[in-house]
Amino acid sequence: MTGNVIVLGGDGFCGWPTALHLSQLGYDVTIVDNLSRRKIDIELGCKSLTPIATVEQRLNAWKEVTGKQIDFVNLNIAEDYHQLRDLIIDVEPQTIVHFAEQRAAPYSMKSPTHKRYTVDNNINGTHNVLCAIVESGVDVHLVHLGTMGVYGYGTAGMAVPEGYLHIFVDVEGTTKEVDIPYPSNPGSIYHMTKTLDALLFYYYNKNDELRVTDLHQGIVWGTNTDETLLHPHLVNRFDYEGDYGTVLNRFLVQAAVGHPLTVYGTGGQTRAFINIRDTVRCIALAVTNPPKKGERVKIFNQTTETHRVRDLAELVSSLTGADVRYYVNPRKEDLENELVVKNDGFLELGLQPITLSEGLLEEVVDVATKYRDRCDASKILTDSRWREDIPLDHIGSEIPAMLEEDFIAAD
Amino acid sequence: MTGNVIVLGGDGFCGWPTALHLSQLGYDVTIVDNLSRRKIDIELGCKSLTPIATVEQRLNAWKEVTGKQIDFVNLNIAEDYHQLRDLIIDVEPQTIVHFAEQRAAPYSMKSPTHKRYTVDNNINGTHNVLCAIVESGVDVHLVHLGTMGVYGYGTAGMAVPEGYLHIFVDVEGTTKEVDIPYPSNPGSIYHMTKTLDALLFYYYNKNDELRVTDLHQGIVWGTNTDETLLHPHLVNRFDYEGDYGTVLNRFLVQAAVGHPLTVYGTGGQTRAFINIRDTVRCIALAVTNPPKKGERVKIFNQTTETHRVRDLAELVSSLTGADVRYYVNPRKEDLENELVVKNDGFLELGLQPITLSEGLLEEVVDVATKYRDRCDASKILTDSRWREDIPLDHIGSEIPAMLEEDFIAAD
Numbered sequence: 001m002t003g004n005v006i007v008l009g010g011d012g013f014c015g016w017p018t019a020l021h022l023s024q025l026g027y028d029v030t031i032v033d034n035l036s037r038r039k040i041d042i043e044l045g046c047k048s049l050t051p052i053a054t055v056e057q058r059l060n061a062w063k064e065v066t067g068k069q070i071d072f073v074n075l076n077i078a079e080d081y082h083q084l085r086d087l088i089i090d091v092e093p094q095t096i097v098h099f100a101e102q103r104a105a106p107y108s109m110k111s112p113t114h115k116r117y118t119v120d121n122n123i124n125g126t127h128n129v130l131c132a133i134v135e136s137g138v139d140v141h142l143v144h145l146g147t148m149g150v151y152g153y154g155t156a157g158m159a160v161p162e163g164y165l166h167i168f169v170d171v172e173g174t175t176k177e178v179d180i181p182y183p184s185n186p187g188s189i190y191h192m193t194k195t196l197d198a199l200l201f202y203y204y205n206k207n208d209e210l211r212v213t214d215l216h217q218g219i220v221w222g223t224n225t226d227e228t229l230l231h232p233h234l235v236n237r238f239d240y241e242g243d244y245g246t247v248l249n250r251f252l253v254q255a256a257v258g259h260p261l262t263v264y265g266t267g268g269q270t271r272a273f274i275n276i277r278d279t280v281r282c283i284a285l286a287v288t289n290p291p292k293k294g295e296r297v298k299i300f301n302q303t304t305e306t307h308r309v310r311d312l313a314e315l316v317s318s319l320t321g322a323d324v325r326y327y328v329n330p331r332k333e334d335l336e337n338e339l340v341v342k343n344d345g346f347l348e349l350g351l352q353p354i355t356l357s358e359g360l361l362e363e364v365v366d367v368a369t370k371y372r373d374r375c376d377a378s379k380i381l382t383d384s385r386w387r388e389d390i391p392l393d394h395i396g397s398e399i400p401a402m403l404e405e406d407f408i409a410a411d
Numbered sequence: 412m413t414g415n416v417i418v419l420g421g422d423g424f425c426g427w428p429t430a431l432h433l434s435q436l437g438y439d440v441t442i443v444d445n446l447s448r449r450k451i452d453i454e455l456g457c458k459s460l461t462p463i464a465t466v467e468q469r470l471n472a473w474k475e476v477t478g479k480q481i482d483f484v485n486l487n488i489a490e491d492y493h494q495l496r497d498l499i500i501d502v503e504p505q506t507i508v509h510f511a512e513q514r515a516a517p518y519s520m521k522s523p524t525h526k527r528y529t530v531d532n533n534i535n536g537t538h539n540v541l542c543a544i545v546e547s548g549v550d551v552h553l554v555h556l557g558t559m560g561v562y563g564y565g566t567a568g569m570a571v572p573e574g575y576l577h578i579f580v581d582v583e584g585t586t587k588e589v590d591i592p593y594p595s596n597p598g599s600i601y602h603m604t605k606t607l608d609a610l611l612f613y614y615y616n617k618n619d620e621l622r623v624t625d626l627h628q629g630i631v632w633g634t635n636t637d638e639t640l641l642h643p644h645l646v647n648r649f650d651y652e653g654d655y656g657t658v659l660n661r662f663l664v665q666a667a668v669g670h671p672l673t674v675y676g677t678g679g680q681t682r683a684f685i686n687i688r689d690t691v692r693c694i695a696l697a698v699t700n701p702p703k704k705g706e707r708v709k710i711f712n713q714t715t716e717t718h719r720v721r722d723l724a725e726l727v728s729s730l731t732g733a734d735v736r737y738y739v740n741p742r743k744e745d746l747e748n749e750l751v752v753k754n755d756g757f758l759e760l761g762l763q764p765i766t767l768s769e770g771l772l773e774e775v776v777d778v779a780t781k782y783r784d785r786c787d788a789s790k791i792l793t794d795s796r797w798r799e800d801i802p803l804d805h806i807g808s809e810i811p812a813m814l815e816e817d818f819i820a821a822d
Binding site for chain 1: 542597
């Protein structure tokens with residue numbers, strides 16, 4: 001594979017292993033990142049469970065191990081529009097992969113300041129990228145990391161299609177059939193910003209014929225990939241705290257440090273999952289299979305399996321002996337939902353999904369155990385809440401008994 | 412009518428007559444405005460055809476004529492979040508009417524700077540209002556000025572419903588019926604921001620049970636209302652230039668100054684219209700008929716009739732003797748479209764629409780004629796364009812002959 005690729009947010013949890021994977025495949029990679037995720041670590045008084053190296057150390061190690069050069073530009077795409085535009089003109093990327101958004105739902109719900117930051121940062125960031133591509137005149141394919149959360153969950157028993165819904169509408173007694181963008185139903189401010197992104201893509205695709213692929217990703221688990229294992233300085237970040245930690249990774253760390261597994265509500269939420277190794281493979285497939293000029297926004301459900309949260313907790317418990325505990329749910333969501341997701345797009349492009357297996361879970365447990373002394377147990381539960389009417393002192397509290405009314409109250 | 416109402420953008424073309432009308436009806440009105448529209452006049456080197464007074468002169472005149480007090484707060488809702496929140500806590504409004512957005516499609520397409528300003532200003536402004544209402548704890552009904560443009564035009568021969576579409580979906584062989592938000596299809600960056608607003612409303616209504624009414628307004632024509640006619644300092648603004656001037660008002664000024672009527676493309680675009688007097692009545696109806704707590708976002712099509720642009724040009728021509736000329740269309744839109752719009756919501760609330768009639772057109776012609784010396788003819792055509800592949804020197808050019816291929820090229 002050859003050509004120039006810019007990875008926006010290339011220092012983050014998904015961006016970093018993606019940048020390495022694309023570099024390994026032969027692309028000339030430029031990372032753009034303002035290091036906001038590292039700064040949020042400082043704000044939250046917490047850090048990656050794995051000891052991540054600085055960007056400079058990371059890139060030096062990559063060069064040392066592989067001989068490949070990855071460039072790094074520190075800029076804020078939501079603010080530094082002209083630098084971004086000029087970079088696109090300079091680099092002439094065939095693809096821009098866009099991870100550069102605030103990506104934690106609980107963080108987006110922490111306070112009005114966090115809600116406003118998430119909206120301002122994510123929408124201006126995405127819009128700047130689109131506007132800069134058009135202004136640059138470079139024929140860029142934009143690959144965007146979205147989320148399964150744009151669909152909302154529990155979609156009327158229907159398998160969630162890949163972005164578009166085929167509907168029948170009555171027009172004066174005649175039935176018309178048409179494909180529409182799947183109606184969005186976000187569950188947090190963060191998820192809402194991704195539904196706004198989708199409308200930005202829709203518009204720029206229609207008006208400017210921009211080629212866009214939007215990846216509706218499930219919840220990522222795992223930490224390392226073939227590339228991040230090549231050198232200690234290449235290790236990927238591992239978030240275990242209540243805001244940025246993804247559910248399965250959090251369970252595995254909790255087990256490693258002897259904390260009960262923190263199930264919110266009944267754990268009846270069914271969610272879509274993907275291993276980080278599949279994330280980087282899916283993005284490589286998206287990069288090599290761009291939509292044609294004039295084609296509508298290409299949408300993939302970037303996910304490989306679905307699980308109920310309490311089933312995951314039971315699985316981790318059986319593997320590690322950890323207790324499972326049920327906490328007051330800070331979110332506003334259905335207590336229980338079914339979820340069936342179509343992911344034919346990537347399967348047709350040859351993805352062979354890594355599904356949950358004890359072997360891969362143990363790999364993560366090993367990482368968690370190795371670094372458990374770096375875990376600050378006080379950060380395991382979020383202090384975010386979705387509604388003002390959940391008392392703050394209920395957040396982080398165990399549900400006293402498995403009584404139905406408690407769950408209803410908690411929801 | 413009693414109670415406190417905040418009118419965001421209350422110094423603008425729709426906001427000002429609305430503020431007066433609500434004050435006249437008995438509401439205690441506070442106008443919030445950062446005077447951005449007056450500053451854009453300076454940027455564009457143009458001004459309202461009518462000589463509008465300063466805000467202070469306006470409010471003094473209103474007090475002098477009616478004895479009623481309207482308060483004014485100069486703040487930028489997209490930036491001054493904490494002042495906005497504190498104002499809501501102080502005023503405890505039962506309703507906030509939100510006009511405070513950049514509202515011209517051609518202006519939003521002028522350059523990357525204008526695109527980015529429109530997105531940043533409109534989305535952060537609307538989100539700040541929503542966030543501030545929730546944080547304030549005040550039970551506010553938000554009434555938002557949206558646009559018919561969120562639907563896109565030419566919607567498969569279907570009468571455009573009021574915000575929600577009833578669809579049939581196949582779920583494993585069974586047909587399910589469901590109401591979804593009408594799929595949006597914006598035609599400019601400006602219109603796109605209104606579709607983003609709609610998702611913000613959807614989310615805050617769902618998560619925080621905020622009561623929201625969204626008004627999908629047609630193209631406004633006319634200038635004065637009963638209240639703005641009460642004193643010369645109360646006169647409403649009248650935009651005639653290519654960016655902010657609305658089509659029918661522009662035709663009437665063009666006729667008054669002896670400029671040909673500027674039809675873009677074939678003039679086959681069918682659009683929805685409303686007179687400014689009906690705008691203020693509709694908003695009063697929306698204010699007095701809020702949705703219930705827990706009710707979904709209430710959406711009205713705030714429009715009273717539809718017309719094809721070339722028919723309007725012919726009507727104005729027959730009334731005034733003006734020539735009709737066809738110009739290269741800077742927009743990306745269908746050459747011809749049908750449009751049927753449902754507006755049952757306001758009719759059921761008692762609206763008796765003012766429709767286009769020679770009498771009312773003549774009222775506007777009188778205003779245009781009275782102030783025609785204030786018209787700068789060089790500002791009549793926009794220099795905005797929707798696509799880079801329309802040569803800049805084609806913008807503002809007459810189409811040489813009524814040849815079909817010219818129109819296709821222009822589109």
